[in-house]
Amino acid sequence: MSISKEDIMQLRERTGAGIMDCRRALEETGSNVDKAVEKLREKGLSAAAKKSGREAKQGLVESYVHGGRLGALIELNCETDFVARTEDFKQLAREIAMQAAANGAEDVDALKAQNYNRDSSKTIENLITDTVAKVGENIVLRRVARFELGSE
Numbered sequence: 478m479s480i481s482k483e484d485i486m487q488l489r490e491r492t493g494a495g496i497m498d499c500r501r502a503l504e505e506t507g508s509n510v511d512k513a514v515e516k517l518r519e520k521g522l523s524a525a526a527k528k529s530g531r532e533a534k535q536g537l538v539e540s541y542v543h544g545g546r547l548g549a550l551i552e553l554n555c556e557t558d559f560v561a562r563t564e565d566f567k568q569l570a571r572e573i574a575m576q577a578a579a580n581g582a583e584d585v586d587a588l589k590a591q592n593y594n595r596d597s598s599k600t601i602e603n604l605i606t607d608t609v610a611k612v613g614e615n616i617v618l619r620r621v622a623r624f625e626l627g628s629e
Contacts, residue, residue: 480508488503491510535556536554536570537552547624548578549621550622550624551620552619552620553573555616569608588618589601589602589605
């Protein structure tokens with residue numbers, strides 16, 4: 478069975494993986510795009526585990542304020558300032574800040590364990606791992622704070 482260019486591009490759009498990685502995943506799964514997504518996710522998990530020991534001192538502080546009454550601040554770190562400026566990293570920071578504002582969290586570990594509001598099949602930890610696989614660097618959620626008007 479031949480791999481179509483459309484399948485490769487569809488898989489690439491869904492995962493952000495490289496063209497050759499997408500092609501290999503499709504070959505290994507008999508052109509099944511859903512299975513290929515899982516295959517790439519597994520590969521990303523092993524890549525993320527290898528990168529987890531690296532020091533992450535760059536990054537950004539992201540805020541999200543909802544209606545002027547509720548907000549969150551997070552510190553998300555990566556290895557280089559180059560990655561900190563990428564759209565993938567900025568989007569991850571924004572999503573985590575929105576999650577923290579919406580659901581609250583006592584600490585970083587509690588936030589990472591939460592189901593992602595936009596896709597309950599994923600956790601915040603899964604989002605971070607997926608982005609690690611895309612950008613190729615260790616990413617660490619360092620701090621989180623939530624503020625709500627009238628509460629202490």
